[in-house]
Amino acid sequence: MPNVYATAHIDGAVICSGLSLGILTIGRDKSPVVSANMIAGSQTHNFWALDRLAVVVYCYVQAAEKIYPDPEPLQANLAGVLISNQDLTTTIVVARSITWHTSESIRKLAERLIIDLTDESVSLTSHWPGKKEMSLPVNGGLVNVARTFPKGRNPHR
Numbered sequence: 001m002p003n004v005y006a007t008a009h010i011d012g013a014v015i016c017s018g019l020s021l022g023i024l025t026i027g028r029d030k031s032p033v034v035s036a037n038m039i040a041g042s043q044t045h046n047f048w049a050l051d052r053l054a055v056v057v058y059c060y061v062q063a064a065e066k067i068y069p070d071p072e073p074l075q076a077n078l079a080g081v082l083i084s085n086q087d088l089t090t091t092i093v094v095a096r097s098i099t100w101h102t103s104e105s106i107r108k109l110a111e112r113l114i115i116d117l118t119d120e121s122v123s124l125t126s127h128w129p130g131k132k133e134m135s136l137p138v139n140g141g142l143v144n145v146a147r148t149f150p151k152g153r154n155p156h157r
Contacts, residue, residue: 021130
């Protein structure tokens, strides 16, 4: 029987405070990683973003903090994959795409910051401000599933 993974779709707001930044190592590859919280109704959901999407989340939060001294949560729509550890005691959402519903000023500044951090002449981790080694609180072997499922989605929005 093929592996089946649950997807998550959260329509809510990314909380600007409490972002955790770091580097995730998978085999020989290193990737930027962000752990953040999103509020939807009365529930708060922890999510992780990897690779370029981690850069996008970081830059949108940075843009909001530069424009507003105490920013409100950023309205967003997140699609991701639910990944659990072996005994199903921990489940996290690994983001596959995020659509932002925010002001033009935040969007413009965020896009400029993204360009600065994604210089194609160097790796994503070279300019990444989070240098501590982080690991997903679940089976690390499933990270590649989160990176590739579903294949038809654009994870860099």
